[in-house]
Amino acid sequence: xxxxxxxxxxxxxxxxxxxxxxxxxxxxxxxxxxxxxxxxxxxxxxxxxxxxxxxxxxxxxxxxxxxxxxxxxxxxxxxxxxxxxxxxxxxxxxxxxxxxxxxxxxxxxxxxxxxxxxxxxxxxxxxxxxxxxxxxxxxxxxxxxxxxxxxxxxxxxxxxxxxxxxxxxxxxxxxxxxxxxxxxxxxxxxxxxxxxxxxxxxxxxxxxxxxxxxxxxxxxxxxxxxxxxxxxxxxxxxxxxxxxxxxxxxxxxxxxxxxxxxxxxxxxxxxxxxxxxxxxxxxxxx
Numbered sequence: 432x433x434x435x436x437x438x439x440x441x442x443x444x445x446x447x448x449x450x451x452x453x454x455x456x457x458x459x460x461x462x463x464x465x466x467x468x469x470x471x472x473x474x475x476x477x478x479x480x481x482x483x484x485x486x487x488x489x490x491x492x493x494x495x496x497x498x499x500x501x502x503x504x505x506x507x508x509x510x511x512x513x514x515x516x517x518x519x520x521x522x523x524x525x526x527x528x529x530x531x532x533x534x535x536x537x538x539x540x541x542x543x544x545x546x547x548x549x550x551x552x553x554x555x556x557x558x559x560x561x562x563x564x565x566x567x568x569x570x571x572x573x574x575x576x577x578x579x580x581x582x583x584x585x586x587x588x589x590x591x592x593x594x595x596x597x598x599x600x601x602x603x604x605x606x607x608x609x610x611x612x613x614x615x616x617x618x619x620x621x622x623x624x625x626x627x628x629x630x631x632x633x634x635x636x637x638x639x640x641x642x643x644x645x646x647x648x649x650x651x652x653x654x655x656x657x658x659x660x661x662x663x664x665x666x667x668x669x670x671x672x673x674x675x676x677x678x679x680x681x682x683x684x685x686x687x688x689x690x691x692x693x694x695x696x697x698x699x700x701x702x703x704x705x706x707x708x709x710x711x712x713x714x715x716x717x
Contacts, residue, residue, distance in 0.1 A: 443467050456485060476501050492523065504528050537562050553579065565589050612643060624648050658704075659684035675706075687711055 441450050444458075445467035456468040463471070465485060473482045474489055478501030483489045488499040490512070502511050504525040517529035524532070526545075534543040539562025544550055551563035551572070564571045567589035578590040585593070595604045600621040610622045610632050619632040626648035635646050639653055650663030657664055658678040671682045673695065685694050688702070689711030700712040707715070 445471060478503065493518065495521075506532070539563065553584075567593065613638075613641065626652060655679045657681045657684050659686070675701075689714070 443464040444461040445463055454465055455462045469482050469484050474496035476483050476498045477495045478497055490497045490502045505522040506528040509525050515526045516523050519533050530543045536543050537559045538556045539558045549560045551558045565586040566583040576587050578585050596616045598605055598618045598621050599615045605616055608619050610617045610619050622631050624645040625642040631643055636643050637649050654663035657680050659680055664672045673680045673685045682695055687708040688705035689707050699706045
């Protein structure tokens with residue numbers, strides 16, 4: 432130690448026994464005999480609980496120490512010297528034993544995740560990168576967007592093809608602004624009158640034989656016509672009408688052919704194709 436000593440003074444720092452001609456160990460610039468050094472500073476082996484002396488190789492992991500011969504897998508007892516290993520609950524295992532007992536498994540193939548394997552995780556589930564794929568097209572999702580449904584994973588394209596709402600007319604996906612008619616979805620632009628093809632979205636319409644029609648087309652095609660004005664009586668919007676035998680009138684058209692007063696709620700008399708009030712009928716008989 433670049434210092435000079437009397438032979439009787441070169442002693443163990445712990446027990447004061449002479450180290451002249453003896454093996455010794457330096458610690459913090461102080462010499463110790465082998466016995467004192469091992470009793471004070473040597474580590475105990477986790478496996479056999481014996482001291483790891485200076486003549487033995489000390490293997491350590493997370494503040495724990497083993498003799499080289501004691502550094503074994505806790506399950507299969509194979510030596511772990513210079514081998515990959517894992518630890519669980521203060522015990523060490525070889526790679527195979529650790530994986531078989533503790534490694535998590537892929538939700539796709541059921542195989543374990545080997546050390547260093549990339550995981551794809553979503554909520555409480557995890558997959559190998561190659562197993563994290565769309566259930567329909569089988570293409571790996573990677574970093575692309577995906578949609579989970581009932582424990583299955585779908586890429587955006589396959590999810591839309593399988594589950595997205597489609598217009599009953601054009602069969603294309605409705606992304607926004609749809610219209611529901613008879614519990615079926617339509618694009619606003621596809622929900623048109625069956626006769627004139629004008630859009631019915633936000634407009635008054637009615638139906639016949641499960642087909643929608645705008646008010647004008649429905650009246651022209653199917654409605655009763657007023658005997659007086661010949662225009663259709665649609666009833667849309669609360670229009671009231673009067674029927675007599677096989678003839679029909681709008682309320683406003685149901686008037687006396689003579690004096691033009693309204694006959695709604697009054698008695699009337701037919702005169703060939705005309706209807707007249709009782710007063711005009713009397714005048715005509717006189």
